[in-house]
Amino acid sequence: MGPSMRDVAARAGVSPKTVSNVVRGWPNVTDETRARVNEALEALGYRMNLSARMLRSGRSGMLALAVPYLAVPYFAELTSGIVRVAEARGWTVQVEQTDGSLDHELRVLQGARGNLIDGLILSPYAAGPEHIAARTAPTPLVLLGERIGHGAADHVAVDNVSAARDMVSLLVSRGYRRIAAIGLVGGATGQHSRMRLEGYEQALARAGLPLVPEHQRQVSEFGRAEGARAMDELLDLPERPDAVFCFDDLLALGALHAAHERGVRVPDEIAVAGFDDIEESRYCYPTLTTVRPDKEALARQAVELVLARLDAGDSEPPRSMVPDYALVERDSTA
Numbered sequence: 433m434g435p436s437m438r439d440v441a442a443r444a445g446v447s448p449k450t451v452s453n454v455v456r457g458w459p460n461v462t463d464e465t466r467a468r469v470n471e472a473l474e475a476l477g478y479r480m481n482l483s484a485r486m487l488r489s490g491r492s493g494m495l496a497l498a499v500p501y502l503a504v505p506y507f508a509e510l511t512s513g514i515v516r517v518a519e520a521r522g523w524t525v526q527v528e529q530t531d532g533s534l535d536h537e538l539r540v541l542q543g544a545r546g547n548l549i550d551g552l553i554l555s556p557y558a559a560g561p562e563h564i565a566a567r568t569a570p571t572p573l574v575l576l577g578e579r580i581g582h583g584a585a586d587h588v589a590v591d592n593v594s595a596a597r598d599m600v601s602l603l604v605s606r607g608y609r610r611i612a613a614i615g616l617v618g619g620a621t622g623q624h625s626r627m628r629l630e631g632y633e634q635a636l637a638r639a640g641l642p643l644v645p646e647h648q649r650q651v652s653e654f655g656r657a658e659g660a661r662a663m664d665e666l667l668d669l670p671e672r673p674d675a676v677f678c679f680d681d682l683l684a685l686g687a688l689h690a691a692h693e694r695g696v697r698v699p700d701e702i703a704v705a706g707f708d709d710i711e712e713s714r715y716c717y718p719t720l721t722t723v724r725p726d727k728e729a730l731a732r733q734a735v736e737l738v739l740a741r742l743d744a745g746d747s748e749p750p751r752s753m754v755p756d757y758a759l760v761e762r763d764s765t766a
Contacts, residue, residue, distance in 0.1 A: 513731030543569030596631025615679025659686025
């Protein structure tokens with residue numbers, strides 16, 4: 433037999449009830465205690481007895497996770513983390529790719545899977561607050577990312593404004609003064625882009641540096657090809673920027689490729705920074721300076737929120753959680 437809840441409690445120095453509260457995602461546990469219990473769960477390889485729980489609760493034991501694009505490394509890494517956290521608590525995760533389609537997201541929101549799932553974690557790309565407000569499905573919902581703001585439902589998102597501001601401030605502290613931005617996205621789907629732009633502009637203003645319109649480059653999507661195209665445009669300017677902040681790592685990887693193709697040395701002639709710290713950023717050349725969101729905390733908080741909502745129902749107002757982030761400085765700006 434595998435380890436029991438009492439085994440986990442003994443290792444963490446808490447009661448079995450506290451272990452149960454952590455596994456079920458209840459909020460009334462201190463961060464320090466939750467960390468000890470999570471360490472014990474991981475160390476002992478605890479798995480909840482799913483069959484017994486289903487007989488007691490009448491639940492399916494399945495959560496749904498819907499993300500726009502699984503081929504995007506950030507979403508792939510986040511999905512892996514959510515699946516791992518949920519499985520450690522005895523839940524199965526059904527993963528769905530929406531392709532950024534509003535129709536697909538609406539089907540997910542309105543409970544296309546019927547009674548097959550007990551909770552939904554959604555990273556919306558096209559759906560807006562009005563679609564969340566019109567939702568009638570009773571399934572507990574947690575939203576990921578800044579596409580839809582606080583208050584619509586339980587919500588987990590990194591502080592994009594602060595993270596972008598800190599990254600650009602780091603570039604300023606390293607002596608860069610003509611700092612460009614790649615990643616402006618128009619329309620309803622550009623919320624996180626606008627927040628990172630806001631942080632970029634705040635950092636320049638604090639440093640007393642001018643906003644140069646030619647240094648702000650719009651893209652049709654966050655991808656390598658668009659990053660390379662935007663970097664080519666910046667390198668064609670009469671006065672090139674000396675650093676580029678890309679709103680995600682794929683854009684930054686494309687920018688690095690374009691600089692290499694043009695024979696422009698990074699970081700000697702132009703520095704490049706990204707956002708997300710995908711695995712590829714550690715193995716490109718030069719290695720990429722980037723913002724590292726705490727994806728492990730994001731995954732854990734998303735699962736904990738949806739499990740807590742299963743127990744609480746609508747008796748509590750929507751909660752928002754903000755995982756931490758770190759700046760990772762590598763060769764592309766050193």
